Amino acid sequence: MMSTRALGLGSPLRKTLFSQRTALNQSLVRTTLAKRAVQTESLPPSASNKILNQQRLLRPSSPHFTIYQPQLTWIASIANRATGGALSALLYGFSIAYLVAPGTFDSVHVVEFVAGLPDAVKYAGKALLAAPFMFHSLNGVRHLAWDMTKFMSIKGVYQTGYAVLAGSAIGTIALVLM
Structure with missing residues (x-):
């Protein structure tokens, strides 16, 4: 080996030796894997769906x-979705009710109905409307700030x-006391 190093042939000889060993090892691996018995069977689509459904039942919910x-962060996210859904349901519900019975749900009748309620019920109703409205609105501004990459x-x-x-x-209290 000393003479091959002196001539500068050590590296090419090593490459040749190792490349032959690598090729031999690769062919050995291929023949071993090819001889390995693998059993497969076709499953109907209903069986594969059953397997997937069983796997899904074992997965944790997110967030766990x-x-x-x-x-x-995740409590505010859930609350933002809930308040948005509740406000949307209220808006669409009142709009559909107005379309179905415009005489009952017009402004005059609604104002007369609310005026006849006790003060405690009025304040409770205002709080139930103002709290989700304020939270959803202010959280929307927060998300807009995030969209501008502020407060990240x-x-x-x-x-x-x-x-x-x-x-x-503060906004809920202000709206209730108006």
């Missing part, structure tokens, strides 16, 4: 409530989350 500690750090996300909660409480 039993593992993760409740965080402001962990600290900023939590600061804006607490600001939305505080603003929602």
Whole structure:
């Protein structure tokens, strides 16, 4: 080997030796894998659906409530979706009711009905409408700020989350007392 190194042939010889060993090892692996018996069987589509459904039942829900500690971010996300859905259902419900019975749900009748309610019911009703409206509106502004890549750090996300909660409480009280 000393003479091959002196002549500068050590590296090409090693490459040749190793490349032959690699080729031999690759062919050995191929023949071994080719001889390995693999049993396959065709399944009807109903069987594959059954297997997939069984696997889905074993998956945890996301976020996995039993593992993760409740965080402001995912609680606010769930609340934002719930308030948006509730406000939409209220708007569409009242709109459909107005289309079905315009004489009953016009402004005059609604104002007369609300005027006849006790004050406690009026304030409770205002709070039930104002709280989701304020939260959803302020959280929407928060999301717009995120779209402009503002407050994207962990600290900023939590600061804006607490600001939305505080603003929602103050705004709800202001709307109820109007």
